[in-house]
Amino acid sequence: MARDFFVVMPVGADLDQLESNGYFDGSTTYKPYADRPYLIRRDNSAYPEIKATNDAFHRKPNPYAPGTNMQPFKKAPNAHNVYYLVEQPVDFSQFEEATVSGGRQGDGSDSSPDDGTSSDGNGDDTTESDDSSQSQSSQSGARTYTNARFSYRVDVPAGYKWQQESDNGDGRKFDATSGSTQISVWGSNNALSHSPQEELDWLKENLGGNANISLAQVAGQSVYLSYEQNGTITYIREVVTGGKIAAIEITYPTSERSSGDKLAETVPLTLKFVG
Numbered sequence: 709m710a711r712d713f714f715v716v717m718p719v720g721a722d723l724d725q726l727e728s729n730g731y732f733d734g735s736t737t738y739k740p741y742a743d744r745p746y747l748i749r750r751d752n753s754a755y756p757e758i759k760a761t762n763d764a765f766h767r768k769p770n771p772y773a774p775g776t777n778m779q780p781f782k783k784a785p786n787a788h789n790v791y792y793l794v795e796q797p798v799d800f801s802q803f804e805e806a807t808v809s810g811g812r813q814g815d816g817s818d819s820s821p822d823d824g825t826s827s828d829g830n831g832d833d834t835t836e837s838d839d840s841s842q843s844q845s846s847q848s849g850a851r852t853y854t855n856a857r858f859s860y861r862v863d864v865p866a867g868y869k870w871q872q873e874s875d876n877g878d879g880r881k882f883d884a885t886s887g888s889t890q891i892s893v894w895g896s897n898n899a900l901s902h903s904p905q906e907e908l909d910w911l912k913e914n915l916g917g918n919a920n921i922s923l924a925q926v927a928g929q930s931v932y933l934s935y936e937q938n939g940t941i942t943y944i945r946e947v948v949t950g951g952k953i954a955a956i957e958i959t960y961p962t963s964e965r966s967s968g969d970k971l972a973e974t975v976p977l978t979l980k981f982v983g
Contacts, residue, residue: 710755710772715748715781723785736784741927743973747791754782787905792927853880854982858895860947860954863978865971879955889960889968891975896953904931904948911944934972941968945976954979 717723720742727735740746755772769777783789853870854861857877864870868882868891879894902910904926911933912924923934923943931946939962946955956979960968 709757710750710752712752713750713772713774715750717746717748719743719745727784731780732784733780733782734784736786738784738786738790740785740790741792744792748781748785749789749791750781751783751789755779787926790927852978853882853893855879855893855895855954858952858954858981860893860895860979860981862893862956862980863975864891865975887960887964887967889958889964889971891971892957892959893979894955896955898949898951898953901950902948902953904929904946907931907946907948907953908933911946932976936962941965943968943972943976945979947979947981949981952981954981 717740723740723742726732752772758771760770769775771777771779850863850865852861852863855878864882867885869885871881871883873880874894878896879892881893882891884890900906900910908924908926908931911931912921915921915935916937919935919937921933921935923932925932929948931948932944934941934943936942941960941962943958944955946953956976958968958972958975960971
């Protein structure tokens, strides 16, 4: 019988190479995020129970076990068999090589202060602000916006002007000081009790007829939608729970695609619920 089987795909794993090698039974246009590790789960219900002899003359390898004789996946990667860690998403592309020095843990020489200050990476210590809506982020020059009403947070990169919080306290807008890129974040109650897939379908239904969709995907509780319309690119990520939705939208003209695409690859991944 086919047993539980997962393929572990580390960051940068070449899915196209697996497909070309015949690892999957069929092909797919679904493309998981290569900058995040993920699992592909085999649907064992597609594999019937088989009988095999087990003697010295007729022994055959198990076709459902890993190895050169394993039968291909019956279903190529899709939105139902690819799994990410979504409770606390991490943008793995942000990690850089670093050298850490200091004493051994517990020997009293730990260089991390315990007096309520934290290092910003430039050699000076910064005290955390009492204003919960603005705090220093680990990203250089970035600040973290925390929304008190819906309990979500997002890192806002340097070079953006913070607009006033909305009158109803659901979110905020941030305008680039150079260029036309705008970041908007907001929260809402999940009044329609949408699942992530239902929320994605609803977003697509409410687009204009001339929207050219380039990305429409659900990964766990996250909804991703990107489209081009009238010379403007819009990138949306929503985190959908049973009670609340937190959203971030980045808009930029096609003339700023290079910088806008890079921003869309990093900032939306910092959106998360807190508390």
